[in-house]
Amino acid sequence: MKEWLKAVKLFFRGAVSDSATDKLEYKAAVLNDTLLTVVLSERLGIPNPMAYYTVELLPYIGNEIPGWERRMADRESVISRVMEEVGEP
Amino acid sequence: MNLTEFKTVFLSGKGGVGKSTVSSALGLFFAEKGFKTLVVSLDPAHSLSLTFDTEIGEKPKEITKNLFAVEINPEKEAKRYLNRVKREARELLSPVVIGEIEKQIELAYYSPGALELATADVIYRVAVSERKFERVIFDTAPSGYTLRMLTFPELTEEWLKKLIVLRREALKYRKMAGKKVEEDPVLGILERRLKEVRELRNLLLSPETLIGIVVNPQTLPVEIGKRTVRELSAAGIEAKLIVGNKTSIEEEKKLIEKDFPGIPKIFIPALEKEPKGIRKLQSLTGTFKKLIRT
Ligand SMILES: Nc1ncnc2c1ncn2[C@@H]1O[C@H](COP(=O)(O)OP(=O)(O)OP(=O)(O)O)[C@@H](O)[C@H]1O
Ligand SMILES: [Mg+2]
Numbered sequence: 001m002k003e004w005l006k007a008v009k010l011f012f013r014g015a016v017s018d019s020a021t022d023k024l025e026y027k028a029a030v031l032n033d034t035l036l037t038v039v040l041s042e043r044l045g046i047p048n049p050m051a052y053y054t055v056e057l058l059p060y061i062g063n064e065i066p067g068w069e070r071r072m073a074d075r076e077s078v079i080s081r082v083m084e085e086v087g088e089p
Numbered sequence: 090m091n092l093t094e095f096k097t098v099f100l101s102g103k104g105g106v107g108k109s110t111v112s113s114a115l116g117l118f119f120a121e122k123g124f125k126t127l128v129v130s131l132d133p134a135h136s137l138s139l140t141f142d143t144e145i146g147e148k149p150k151e152i153t154k155n156l157f158a159v160e161i162n163p164e165k166e167a168k169r170y171l172n173r174v175k176r177e178a179r180e181l182l183s184p185v186v187i188g189e190i191e192k193q194i195e196l197a198y199y200s201p202g203a204l205e206l207a208t209a210d211v212i213y214r215v216a217v218s219e220r221k222f223e224r225v226i227f228d229t230a231p232s233g234y235t236l237r238m239l240t241f242p243e244l245t246e247e248w249l250k251k252l253i254v255l256r257r258e259a260l261k262y263r264k265m266a267g268k269k270v271e272e273d274p275v276l277g278i279l280e281r282r283l284k285e286v287r288e289l290r291n292l293l294l295s296p297e298t299l300i301g302i303v304v305n306p307q308t309l310p311v312e313i314g315k316r317t318v319r320e321l322s323a324a325g326i327e328a329k330l331i332v333g334n335k336t337s338i339e340e341e342k343k344l345i346e347k348d349f350p351g352i353p354k355i356f357i358p359a360l361e362k363e364p365k366g367i368r369k370l371q372s373l374t375g376t377f378k379k380l381i382r383t
Contacts, residue, residue: 003126005106012353016244020215021196021266021267024112024262024263024265024266025262025263025266025268028258028259028260028262028263029259031255031256031258031259031262032255032256032259034255035255035256035259038252040193042193042196043353047200047201048200048247049200050202050206050248051196051197051202052167052197052200052202052203052206052207052281053202053206053245055171055174055193055197056170056174056278056282057275057278057279058174058178058182058190058193058194058276059180059181059182059190060175060181060273060275060278061178061180061275062178062181062183062186062187062190063181063182063186064181065186065189065190066185067284071134085102088107
């Protein structure tokens with residue numbers, strides 16, 4: 001399982017980072033995506049007990065959602081590709 | 090212990106035990122002692138209009154010298170808040186995302202905990218941020234509901250802190266990557282929420298806050314009262330007063346004294362007629378001076 005995760009992580013890094021700036025932007029995106037995932041968890045079928053509070057953020061992060069959706073979809077496709085190549089953990 | 094030392098009061102208890110009546114009488118007691126006092130109902134039913142026998146609305150109404158009352162409906166507050174968020178979303182967001190987001194904002198009204206959080210927002214506003222009274226008494230809705238409302242801050246606080254760290258770090262890396270990072274409204278909202286949650290928890294744990302439980306000398310109200318004491322204690326909150334309402338005879342008092350050892354008590358007799366209106370409530374204020382310790 002650990003090896004598999006490492007392979008996935010390497011795959012990600014290799015795919016996106018070729019300069020130091022890209023790496024920083026990538027880091028920023030990963031962190032911000034985690035926040036977006038919490039705020040948008042209901043779109044993934046996970047109930048959010050703080051939904052009443054988090055909707056207040058939507059006017060200010062709403063425009064970041066298409067990027068988040070794209071990266072989430074990419075990640076899924078990357079992961080499924082890795083799984084095909086490396087096998088299920 | 091003297092009840093007038095408490096600046097904020099919450100009364101819990103089973104439906105119908107007399108929370109609104111006791112809140113109103115206690116408010117009158119504080120007012121008589123010279124404190125500018127507000128009695129707040131957070132209950133969609135118009136409970137204080139009944140106890141004070143006069144129409145009370147969303148704005149504090151003066152009942153008598155030093156005494157004000159207000160009825161706030163958390164459901165309405167929730168709608169107002171969500172409408173404001175929707176308006177902001179429409180102003181700021183692209184047509185690509187707005188449809189889905191408006192839906193999400195509307196659904197938040199029905200999300201679990203929404204009403205508790207809306208209630209907490211009202212309490213915060215009335216008792217902390219916009220406080221205009223020396224004494225504030227909340228006539229809260231029945232126990233389970235009230236408890237969830239009182240115990241959430243600690244959970245929420247940790248969770249908010251994590252979101253703040255994520256956003257801060259993300260902004261830091263964005264800046265390091267050479268992007269312009271302006272003052273962030275997301276961080277602003279999260280930090281404001283964290284501040285509110287902390288201040289609300291401080292209010293609940295403050296020595297100047299009284300959380301009291303109203304019971305009647307019957308099995309069910311007493312059992313629910315005992316459960317509330319336990320649940321409060323699990324949340325780190327001490328029940329500081331038991332109000333034995335509609336408790337007239339010694340035998341009944343003894344029973345309640347035995348059931349809640351160590352918690353100060355007051356007893357209010359069952360009146361023949363429902364205590365409605367200032368006049369009749371006045372006949373009850375004397376009971377708040379007779380604090381019983383067992
Ligand atoms: N000491 C008392 N003597 C006689 N009647 C009382 C007394 N206290 C309350 N009542 C009556 O009991 C009824 C319930 O009281 P009240 O509305 O204050 O209870 P409550 O706990 O606020 O109820 P709810 O849970 O519905 O908000 C009312 O009709 C009220 O007038
Ligand atoms: Mg009531």
